[in-house]
Amino acid sequence: MNILAELRSRFEPVLTEWTDNPSSVIDMLKASQDPKFGDYQANFAMPLAARIPDLKPRDLAAQIVEKVDLSDFCEPLEIAGPGFINIKLKQDWLQEQTMQLVQDERLGVVAVEAPQKVVVDFSAPNVAKPMHVGHLRSTVIGDANYRVLKFLGHDVVGDNHIGDWGTQFGMIIFGYKHFLNEAAFQEEPVFELARLYRLVNQLSDYHASKNSLPQKEQEIEQLTEKLQTLEGSADQTDKKVQKQLKKLKAELETKQKALSSLQESLSQLEANEDLKSKATAFPDIARLAREETAKLHAGDAENNDLWKQFLPQCLDLIQGVYDRLDIHFDMTLGESFYQPMLADVVADLKQKGLATESQGAICVFMKGKEAPFIVQKQDGAFTYATTDLATIKYRAEELNADRILYVVDSRQSEHFELLFSTVKDWGYTDLELQHVSFGSVLGEDGRPIKTRAGDSVGLDSLLNEAIQRAYNIVSEIDDDKHDGPELSKEERKQIAEVVGLGGIKYADLKHNRESDYRFDWDKMLAKQGDTATYMQYAYARVNGIFRKGGIDREELRTHQQSLNLIEPTEIALAMKINRYSEILESVAAEARPNYLTNYLYELADLFSTFYDVCPVLKADDETVRTSRLLLSDLTARVVQNGLSLLGIRTCERM
Numbered sequence: 001m002n003i004l005a006e007l008r009s010r011f012e013p014v015l016t017e018w019t020d021n022p023s024s025v026i027d028m029l030k031a032s033q034d035p036k037f038g039d040y041q042a043n044f045a046m047p048l049a050a051r052i053p054d055l056k057p058r059d060l061a062a063q064i065v066e067k068v069d070l071s072d073f074c075e076p077l078e079i080a081g082p083g084f085i086n087i088k089l090k091q092d093w094l095q096e097q098t099m100q101l102v103q104d105e106r107l108g109v110v111a112v113e114a115p116q117k118v119v120v121d122f123s124a125p126n127v128a129k130p131m132h133v134g135h136l137r138s139t140v141i142g143d144a145n146y147r148v149l150k151f152l153g154h155d156v157v158g159d160n161h162i163g164d165w166g167t168q169f170g171m172i173i174f175g176y177k178h179f180l181n182e183a184a185f186q187e188e189p190v191f192e193l194a195r196l197y198r199l200v201n202q203l204s205d206y207h208a209s210k211n212s213l214p215q216k217e218q219e220i221e222q223l224t225e226k227l228q229t230l231e232g233s234a235d236q237t238d239k240k241v242q243k244q245l246k247k248l249k250a251e252l253e254t255k256q257k258a259l260s261s262l263q264e265s266l267s268q269l270e271a272n273e274d275l276k277s278k279a280t281a282f283p284d285i286a287r288l289a290r291e292e293t294a295k296l297h298a299g300d301a302e303n304n305d306l307w308k309q310f311l312p313q314c315l316d317l318i319q320g321v322y323d324r325l326d327i328h329f330d331m332t333l334g335e336s337f338y339q340p341m342l343a344d345v346v347a348d349l350k351q352k353g354l355a356t357e358s359q360g361a362i363c364v365f366m367k368g369k370e371a372p373f374i375v376q377k378q379d380g381a382f383t384y385a386t387t388d389l390a391t392i393k394y395r396a397e398e399l400n401a402d403r404i405l406y407v408v409d410s411r412q413s414e415h416f417e418l419l420f421s422t423v424k425d426w427g428y429t430d431l432e433l434q435h436v437s438f439g440s441v442l443g444e445d446g447r448p449i450k451t452r453a454g455d456s457v458g459l460d461s462l463l464n465e466a467i468q469r470a471y472n473i474v475s476e477i478d479d480d481k482h483d484g485p486e487l488s489k490e491e492r493k494q495i496a497e498v499v500g501l502g503g504i505k506y507a508d509l510k511h512n513r514e515s516d517y518r519f520d521w522d523k524m525l526a527k528q529g530d531t532a533t534y535m536q537y538a539y540a541r542v543n544g545i546f547r548k549g550g551i552d553r554e555e556l557r558t559h560q561q562s563l564n565l566i567e568p569t570e571i572a573l574a575m576k577i578n579r580y581s582e583i584l585e586s587v588a589a590e591a592r593p594n595y596l597t598n599y600l601y602e603l604a605d606l607f608s609t610f611y612d613v614c615p616v617l618k619a620d621d622e623t624v625r626t627s628r629l630l631l632s633d634l635t636a637r638v639v640q641n642g643l644s645l646l647g648i649r650t651c652e653r654m
């Protein structure tokens with residue numbers, strides 16, 4: 001049962017006496033921060049009273065308390081401070097409720113009454129290049145949302161909207177035509193294609209950087225001049241001047257640093273004879289690659305054949321990463337799938353008067369938005385925007401979607417604002433559209449994470465490193481065991497896989513998704529603290545209790561009547577367990593898996609405190625022992641279930 005939802009539904013009708021719109025304040029009923037204010041606390045008396053003349057919030061709170069009847073499961077309500085309403089659950093009710101969970105496979109999480117058809121658009125890499133750490137967030141956050149929604153009973157479709165039609169294909173096609181290593185391609189086509197992509201990318205970056213040199217040098221020259229003039233003419237004892245000088249110097253220094261690192265990478269490439277000669281042979285490689293893409297899009301037979309040949313190979317490469325991460329999609333339609341529909345989309349928008357011509361391009365202009373949404377470029381090409389419009393039409397009409405979540409980088413916020421606004425005008429008014437936006441993964445130095453060679457870090461090597469580091473942690477935990485190590489090398493390896501991958505996912509999920517976060521191996525895998533390792537360990541620890549006591553858990557669960565909550569830590573733990581369903585619903589409503597990580601962390605912590613204070617196997621009395629075993633069992637089940645909804649596995653021992 002969702003206790004929070006139940007409480008809100010009891011208060012909501014009562015509040016109509018003071019407001020027409022109780023749902024606007026009902027969120028102010030929340031779990032309380034501190035048990036001394038009860039289990040839940042309602043703070044809506046203050047804002048409501050503020051709108052009514054001569055009504056003190058405390059008096060209003062008293063009137064509300066008078067009207068709402070919670071006597072079946074709560075203690076008499078208390079009013080505190082300026083008008084808070086403190087709500088405490090009846091202990092025998094909580095106990096009974098907890099007892100019901102013992103036999104409930106779903107741990108109190110009732111499936112929603114009105115399931116929605118939800119499309120989760122996630123991962124969506126551009127597949128012509130190997131996956132890198134930048135793809136991690138969408139994949140992991142999307143997968144967690146997918147799992148939670150599904151568990152809640154929604155009809156969920158995971159769609160990997162891959163970029164399989166973009167400019168990168170032109171790059172591999174160009175590479176294939178000019179730089180192919182035939183033998184390598186025969187042997188391992190996927191790697192050869194990845195190499196070709198990197199090569200063409202590197203060469204076109206080289207020219208872009210080289211071409212930007214004169215401008216960069218000029219900027220530095222101008223800055224230097226400005227600085228010299230200021231130093232020569234202005235009064236250097238003046239505070240303002242000093243400040244200005246300092247600012248200019250800092251700016252100059254940053255620019256000089258950037259320039260020298262650019263020069264260094266250019267000369268590195270030039271030191272490589274082979275690369276240098278390729279760069280010299282194709283000074284306008286970027287344009288040439290773009291032309292290959294244009295030919296592909298225009299239906300050129302040779303390029304289309306190559307594309308058909310390359311696509312499955314590119315997909316194979318990314319599939320390897322998905323397999324390792326245990327990520328699954330219901331469909332992988334991708335951008336190419338929608339190409340035949342794009343002309344109709346534009347025609348329809350024009351016909352409805354939504355799209356108009358502007359400087360040769362076809363655009364949708366929106367009120368209050370400066371940027372137009374370009375659906376067809378001057379040269380006739382359709383855009384990312386057009387594809388997304390066609391995708392929505394397909395999802396609404398063919399998949400019957402009620403809601404679509406786009407788990408995409410925050411840098412695409414503007415695109416989604418324009419997209420959603422266009423779609424409403426286009427007539428899909430009931431469709432719930434949400435950009436589940438997220439920040440970047442930063443390296444330990446606080447900059448976007450890169451390898452030493454300056455490439456983005458490949459996901460495969462990242463996962464390998466995680467597992468390798470986890471192996472050391474797992475060994476450490478095992479070596480430190482009171483009665484000596486108990487795991488074989490093989491077992492340690494298996495556990496390391498679970499801990500390493502879990503650690504990577506958890507570290508990503510635990511942050512408020514909008515913030516950037518720093519990738520930090522030590523923090524990520526730490527045994528203590530807000531990490532998957534800590535929770536996986538808590539889970540294994542409970543299993544250890546049962547193993548040690550030789551207790552059959554299935555059999556234990558039939559002892560339903562023996563739950564007996566006495567100690568405050570037991571009550572707090574039971575309370576937390578009962579909140580599981582409310583947490584999952586909040587994750588689903590806002591697409592925020594960090595609510596779940598946070599909950600699990602608090603749960604594991606409460607368990608730890610309980611376990612320190614309350615002897616379980618050594619409890620004095622049989623009923624207390626059974627009760628505590630039941631509570632431990634429930635905790636472990638919630639931890640396991642919660643982690644599994646985050647896509648994180650657990651091990652029986654650790």
Ligand SMILES: NC(=[NH2+])NCCC[C@H](N)C(=O)O
Binds near residue numbers: 125162163388408
């Ligand atoms: N429907 C969407 N636009 N989904 C997200 C696609 C992300 C795109 N492939 C990129 O890498 O930027």
